[in-house]
Amino acid sequence: MRTSRVADRAFQVWGLVATVSGLFVLGWLLYTVFADGLQRLSWNFLVSFPSRKPEQAGILSAWVGTVWLMAVTLAAAFPLGVAAGTYLEEYGKKNRLAGLIEMNIANLAAVPSIIYGLLGLGLFVRVLHMGRSVLAGGLTLAILVLPVIVMATRESLRAIPPSIREASLALGATKWQTVRHQILPAAMPGILTGTILAMSRAIGETAPLITIGALTYIAFLPAHPVMAEFPFLSLKGLFDPFTALPIQVFNWVSRPQKAFSTNAAAGIIVLLAIVFFMNGVAILIRNHYRKKIRW
Amino acid sequence: MKSRTIQRFREKTIEGALLSSALATVLITFGIIGVLLFETLEFFREVSLWEFVTSTQWTPLFQDKHFGILPLLCGTFLTSAIAMAVAGPIGLVSAIYLSEYASPRVRNAVKPALEVLAAIPTVVFGYFALLTVTPFLRKFIPELSGFNALSAGIVMGVMIIPIIASLSEDALTAVPMALREGSLAVGATRLQTSLRVVLPAALSGVGSAFILGVSRAVGETMVVAIAAGQQPKLTLNPLTSVETVTAYIVQVSLGDTPYGTIEYRTIFAAGMSLFVLTFAFNIFSYWLRKKFREEYD
Numbered sequence: 058m059r060t061s062r063v064a065d066r067a068f069q070v071w072g073l074v075a076t077v078s079g080l081f082v083l084g085w086l087l088y089t090v091f092a093d094g095l096q097r098l099s100w101n102f103l104v105s106f107p108s109r110k111p112e113q114a115g116i117l118s119a120w121v122g123t124v125w126l127m128a129v130t131l132a133a134a135f136p137l138g139v140a141a142g143t144y145l146e147e148y149g150k151k152n153r154l155a156g157l158i159e160m161n162i163a164n165l166a167a168v169p170s171i172i173y174g175l176l177g178l179g180l181f182v183r184v185l186h187m188g189r190s191v192l193a194g195g196l197t198l199a200i201l202v203l204p205v206i207v208m209a210t211r212e213s214l215r216a217i218p219p220s221i222r223e224a225s226l227a228l229g230a231t232k233w234q235t236v237r238h239q240i241l242p243a244a245m246p247g248i249l250t251g252t253i254l255a256m257s258r259a260i261g262e263t264a265p266l267i268t269i270g271a272l273t274y275i276a277f278l279p280a281h282p283v284m285a286e287f288p289f290l291s292l293k294g295l296f297d298p299f300t301a302l303p304i305q306v307f308n309w310v311s312r313p314q315k316a317f318s319t320n321a322a323a324g325i326i327v328l329l330a331i332v333f334f335m336n337g338v339a340i341l342i343r344n345h346y347r348k349k350i351r352w
Numbered sequence: 353m354k355s356r357t358i359q360r361f362r363e364k365t366i367e368g369a370l371l372s373s374a375l376a377t378v379l380i381t382f383g384i385i386g387v388l389l390f391e392t393l394e395f396f397r398e399v400s401l402w403e404f405v406t407s408t409q410w411t412p413l414f415q416d417k418h419f420g421i422l423p424l425l426c427g428t429f430l431t432s433a434i435a436m437a438v439a440g441p442i443g444l445v446s447a448i449y450l451s452e453y454a455s456p457r458v459r460n461a462v463k464p465a466l467e468v469l470a471a472i473p474t475v476v477f478g479y480f481a482l483l484t485v486t487p488f489l490r491k492f493i494p495e496l497s498g499f500n501a502l503s504a505g506i507v508m509g510v511m512i513i514p515i516i517a518s519l520s521e522d523a524l525t526a527v528p529m530a531l532r533e534g535s536l537a538v539g540a541t542r543l544q545t546s547l548r549v550v551l552p553a554a555l556s557g558v559g560s561a562f563i564l565g566v567s568r569a570v571g572e573t574m575v576v577a578i579a580a581g582q583q584p585k586l587t588l589n590p591l592t593s594v595e596t597v598t599a600y601i602v603q604v605s606l607g608d609t610p611y612g613t614i615e616y617r618t619i620f621a622a623g624m625s626l627f628v629l630t631f632a633f634n635i636f637s638y639w640l641r642k643k644f645r646e647e648y649d
Contacts (some may be wrong), residue, residue, distance in 0.1 A: 068546075078442060079442070079514065080466070080648070081509045089484045106409065144373060145374055167568075167630065167634040171602070176380075176388075179391065203377060232363060233362070264601075268605045287527065
């Protein structure tokens with residue numbers, strides 16, 4: 058009797074230690090990154106191209122490339138993901154096809170990201186002749202995050218009480234009118250939260266971009282999207298080669314010189330700042346609407 | 353009357369559009385299988401399947417070419433085993449602690465922090481493994497080489513802790529309170545209740561979490577590409593440099609391998625092996641989870 062009580066206490070302590078150990082490593086990681094990289098962080102670092110000389114190198118082409126990629130990824134994955142999630146949750150709930158699609162999405166979400174890179178390489182770069190462009194990279198990442206957005210959409214739709222649907226249908230609204238004007242607006246905060254989290258994952262993805270052949274050394278930017286003359290908007294940049302923030306970090310990490318790993322640490326600080334900011338915004342949206350909506 | 357027809361037509365069109373979006377996700381799976389299969393079949397025109405699965409050397413980038421996948425699988429197995437040795441016990445103990453012991457206050461503080469750990473890009477963990485953990489371990493193991501399976505595996509394990517902890521915790525929390533109350537009422541301690549009543553009841557869910565963790569470790573790329581090295585070796589020595597399936601794909605992708613050559617096709621053959629492996633894990637995990645869901649309905 059006595060020993061089992063002692064074992065219970067001991068486990069409680071051990072459980073706390075185990076739970077906190079992950080956080081301890083997190084702290085250690087953040088400490089080393091900041092201790093190494095903070096000194097290197099400056100305005101020049103943000104507005105300079107990469108260079109052979111570590112002290113002159115910067116992340117301009119990297120973060121601009123990341124912005125381009127995210128724009129393509131969002132434009133492709135958001136509409137498709139929300140539409141697919143809406144179908145599965147509101148239309149095809151009970152049929153066999155929907156069950157199959159659901160299993161497929163659960164499986165896709167667990168496929169290693171580098172496999173998506175091979176798909177992007179075979180499909181976008183080769184078969185569709187997009188080359189190693191921003192467009193090919195953005196679409197590859199879009200496919201990667203699509204399952205996450207579909208699942209987030211379904212979860213948010215599921216949280217809307219059936220009474221809302223029934224009330225709308227009882228007033229004579231069609232199914233689509235109900236979905237479009239009642240269900241989707243009510244579920245939007247949840248969908249947006251999931252989308253932001255998905256994008257914050259896409260921002261850090263390195264392997265699929267390396268696989269489709271993103272260059273690690275780029276000293277120019279994709280063509281500027283805004284022009285002085287008509288039609289003012291140019292999408293030529295979509296077809297330019299690119300690099301991205303995690304690729305630049307990887308490139309610097311793989312070099313033996315100490316000065317480059319310091320650059321990598323500084324790049325990581327920028328990357329983590331973006332990722333944490335996006336996660337923070339997602340949590341804020343979630344909390345804000347959770348308090349506001351009471352069914 | 354006419355507007356009715358138009359409306360019905362509109363409803364049907366929209367439903368069709370939504371359905372095709374949902375079907376697009378199935379197309380992705382077919383796309384993955386199609387691309388991998390096409391290039392892999394081309395690969396096996398030049399290399400026999402027998403050599404692929406039995407040869408103990410992987411040297412497609414050298415003059416003397418050998419195409420045995422075993423050394424790469426061995427590297428993947430080694431790093432994943434180390435990762436699971438770290439993430440398995442810690443993740444499970446954390447899950448039991450969070451679901452059976454921790455006060456709501458502790459839980460609400462710890463869970464978001466674990467989510468932060470899960471949100472960190474893998475390239476950052478690669479930096480950490482190569483430039484922090486390896487030098488640290490070298491203080492205790494001087495013969496540890498600069499690139500090694502050990503620190504890559506350990507860091508990968510830390511990365512996987514949140515997955516195993518949070519999915520296992522979900523499974524444990526889903527066990528009905530009555531089971532715990534029954535056990536405590538006959539005089540069992542919390543530990544005995546957790547280990548002998550709650551954990552067995554949630555076993556399929558916990559198993560599903562572990563398998564998903566293994567699948568993540570097998571498919572993880574950046575940590576091993578940065579910190580484990582690029583030497584395909586048939587060894588289980590964690591102190592030396594190895595190469596995983598994923599790290600090999602990265603290595604070839606970084607070089608300028610011309611399209612259509614046998615070197616180019618090796619990455620699809622390697623990718624196919626990886627896909628088959630993780631696919632099997634994922635389906636098994638999905639099946640376990642579905643089975644467990646029905647248990648207490």
